Amino acid sequence: MIKGLGEKTVKLLNQCGIYRAEDLLTYYPYRYEVFNPTDVLTLSGEFIQTVNVLVESEPVVSYIRRNFNTLRFRVSALNKVFQVSIFNRAFMKPHIEVGKKITIIGRYDEKKNTFLASDIKLKAITSLQIKPVYHLVRGLKNANFEKWLQEVMKLPMDLDVKIPFEIEKRYHFISQTEAFGAIHFPKCAEDVKRAKVRFIYEELFEFMFKIMYLKEKETKAIGLPHVISDEKVNDFVLSLPFELTKDQKQALADGLQDLKSEKRMNRLLLGDVGSGKTIVAFILMYANVLSGYQSVLMAPTEILATQHYQSCKKFFDQYPVRIELLVGSMKASEKKKVFSDLSNQEVDIVIGTHALLNDQVVFANLGLVVTDEQHRFGVNQRKNLQNKGYRSDVLYLSATPIPRTYALTIYGDMDTSMIATKPQGRKPVRTLIKKEADVKEILQAIYHEFQLGHQIYVVAPMIEESEMDDLKDVHFLKEKFELAFRDKVNVGVLHGKMKASEKDQVMKSFEKGEIQILISTTVIEVGVDVPNATMIVIFNAERFGLATLHQLRGRVGRNNLQSTCILISNQEVERLKVLEESNDGFYISEKDFELRGQGDLFGVEQSGDMSFKMADLKRDYKILLQAKNDVIDYLKSGDYFQSAYYRDLTNKIDFTN
Ligand code: ADP
Ligand code: MG
Numbered sequence: 001m002i003k004g005l006g007e008k009t010v011k012l013l014n015q016c017g018i019y020r021a022e023d024l025l026t027y028y029p030y031r032y033e034v035f036n037p038t039d040v041l042t043l044s045g046e047f048i049q050t051v052n053v054l055v056e057s058e059p060v061v062s063y064i065r066r067n068f069n070t071l072r073f074r075v076s077a078l079n080k081v082f083q084v085s086i087f088n089r090a091f092m093k094p095h096i097e098v099g100k101k102i103t104i105i106g107r108y109d110e111k112k113n114t115f116l117a118s119d120i121k122l123k124a125i126t127s128l129q130i131k132p133v134y135h136l137v138r139g140l141k142n143a144n145f146e147k148w149l150q151e152v153m154k155l156p157m158d159l160d161v162k163i164p165f166e167i168e169k170r171y172h173f174i175s176q177t178e179a180f181g182a183i184h185f186p187k188c189a190e191d192v193k194r195a196k197v198r199f200i201y202e203e204l205f206e207f208m209f210k211i212m213y214l215k216e217k218e219t220k221a222i223g224l225p226h227v228i229s230d231e232k233v234n235d236f237v238l239s240l241p242f243e244l245t246k247d248q249k250q251a252l253a254d255g256l257q258d259l260k261s262e263k264r265m266n267r268l269l270l271g272d273v274g275s276g277k278t279i280v281a282f283i284l285m286y287a288n289v290l291s292g293y294q295s296v297l298m299a300p301t302e303i304l305a306t307q308h309y310q311s312c313k314k315f316f317d318q319y320p321v322r323i324e325l326l327v328g329s330m331k332a333s334e335k336k337k338v339f340s341d342l343s344n345q346e347v348d349i350v351i352g353t354h355a356l357l358n359d360q361v362v363f364a365n366l367g368l369v370v371t372d373e374q375h376r377f378g379v380n381q382r383k384n385l386q387n388k389g390y391r392s393d394v395l396y397l398s399a400t401p402i403p404r405t406y407a408l409t410i411y412g413d414m415d416t417s418m419i420a421t422k423p424q425g426r427k428p429v430r431t432l433i434k435k436e437a438d439v440k441e442i443l444q445a446i447y448h449e450f451q452l453g454h455q456i457y458v459v460a461p462m463i464e465e466s467e468m469d470d471l472k473d474v475h476f477l478k479e480k481f482e483l484a485f486r487d488k489v490n491v492g493v494l495h496g497k498m499k500a501s502e503k504d505q506v507m508k509s510f511e512k513g514e515i516q517i518l519i520s521t522t523v524i525e526v527g528v529d530v531p532n533a534t535m536i537v538i539f540n541a542e543r544f545g546l547a548t549l550h551q552l553r554g555r556v557g558r559n560n561l562q563s564t565c566i567l568i569s570n571q572e573v574e575r576l577k578v579l580e581e582s583n584d585g586f587y588i589s590e591k592d593f594e595l596r597g598q599g600d601l602f603g604v605e606q607s608g609d610m611s612f613k614m615a616d617l618k619r620d621y622k623i624l625l626q627a628k629n630d631v632i633d634y635l636k637s638g639d640y641f642q643s644a645y646y647r648d649l650t651n652k653i654d655f656t657n
């Protein structure tokens with residue numbers, strides 16, 4: 001993409017998601033450093049300052065120990081004379097010549113009359129300079145990144161035009177090329193602002209375009225004629241070990257009606273964690289099978305897919321329904337068998353992960369597509385699965401309890417059913433906030449649960465020892481716990497870097513109760529269901545957003561026992577108290593939204609279509625609504641046929657049937 005980049009560099013860039021020259025341009029700085037040269041008369045110990053000085057003496061290097069030296073020299077500015085000291089810049093010595101004008105950046109120590117520099121610019125900075133800082137992987141340098149950007153800016157490029165010209169004019173946005181210049185090489189703060197305004201609108205416009213385009217398609221979409229025996233469905237519902245809640249019944253009725261109607265089902269089933277969405281999906285999948293079609297359910301992780309598969313098998317144990325699993329870690333031969341069984345309609349229900357998107361997955365007769373935790377998938381992925389059927393009905397499950405007004409906008413293309421109340425008899429999870437110093441008390445609480453025959457989740461934010469010592473790493477905790485409980489307790493470890501088969505093994509042991517304490521990263525966040533687990537302990541709770549913590553807490557409280565959630569944080573974090581107060585996901589999401597904006601709305605890993613580079617759904621909500629209106633007009637006018645970018649986008653998300 002850029003001439004002369006080594007293979008290694010290209011690899012590192014790829015790690016940052018940069019493959020083409022254009023990608024460099026949309027890799028925006030995460031902050032800026034401002035160098036505003038000050039007058040030496042205002043030297044202050046309290047601020048990092050940028051000062052232009054004259055070198056007055058030859059630098060002297062002292063070697064203190066290996067890899068540690070200081071460079072010292074005298075400078076003057078406006079008749080004030082002082083020392084400059086900087087660590088590990090011995091190599092600069094020959095370049096710092098007496099009489100030369102340079103710029104030093106750092107802090108002044110009045111007592112010692114010494115300027116403790118953190119950086120020295122041999123070419124003096126004479127006027128305000130704004131330097132972008134990029135989040136780069138190890139091995140890439142900010143300065144090089146800037147150089148590449150400069151080169152890329154000179155290349156003739158066929159950039160995607162994402163804001164229609166009319167709109168660009170109407171809002172007086174700066175042009176795309178100008179905006180790239182302004183964001184990467186700003187001359188003043190105003191430049192950054194102008195660029196941001198454009199990019200934020202651009203992201204939201206594109207986002208709303210996808211949604212509104214889909215909505216328009218949806219209202220016209222014709223579904224499959226499902227002829228369903230209500231009696232058989234009812235028989236199954238009556239055979240369940242529990243009675244469906246009122247909301248579940250309503251959601252089921254909505255879904256059944258969709259299946260029977262001529263319109264294609266395009267329904268979002270929203271419900272807090274543990275509200276019982278899965279069973280509703282299973283019943284609808286069964287109803288679909290009863291009318292002669294195949295059903296598919298796609299989940300975001302193997303753990304979750306496997307669990308759904310197992311519980312589905314259990315529910316339909318006595319019913320003539322053929323159920324299969326399809327996940328990436330299965331042997332090629334096993335997958336092949338599933339592929340052929342699917343195409344011969346020897347499978348009624350298949351449950352799996354992204355592996356379902358494989359070209360070799362061909363259904364004989366797909367009637368219903370269910371996507372669990374839909375926010376984890378992008379529109380394209382969801383549609384790809386849907387496209388494996390002909391006019392298949394579509395159901396999305398989501399545990400993201402987002403405020404209603406936002407839901408209406410960002411899920412504007414779907415009908416929604418909501419499960420607002422949890423199954424009866426569930427006790428709210430008791431939530432406590434503790435400090436690490438309370439470790440004894442916490443260990444006792446864990447041991448107490450263990451003695452009652454219950455199981456415990458422990459969540460740590462990191463996988464490996466990190467740069468920050470106080471973050472608890474899963475292996476470190478395992479050792480500590482084993483020591484504390486003198487090996488009476490079986491402790492298991494689960495994290496994202498393990499092989500799928502290993503994860504599976506650990507999860508199975510935990511489900512069977514062979515492991516009593518499961519220490520994990522947030523891989524358990526979505527959907528895992530082990531009713532015997534009654535306690536969850538979360539380290540460094542301040543690192544997580546409320547929505548994630550609520551999801552994690554949702555792993556317990558899945559039976560009629562009293563469950564406990566212990567949030568450990570050494571910092572006073574006001575927002576954690578929201579969790580102490582409430583078990584209501586919708587209330588919590590409102591609060592989270594108020595306190596932090598969109599930040600964590602969709603959990604730790606943002607993916608799918610909701611991950612924006614610059615826009616923030618809360619902060620920019622007004623812009624979102626504006627973009628939505630603009631998109632509606634744009635679609636109505638049909639002008640998007642003339643835009644290569646949007647025509648392409650519609651082709652990508654268009655249904656083939
Ligand atoms: P989620 O909405 O988070 O996907 P699940 O579907 O995993 O929730 O349901 C949580 C647990 O509650 C499961 O073990 C499920 O079998 C059980 N469950 C579902 N509906 C009911 C009900 N009406 N009464 C009792 N338990 C139920
Ligand atoms: Mg679920």
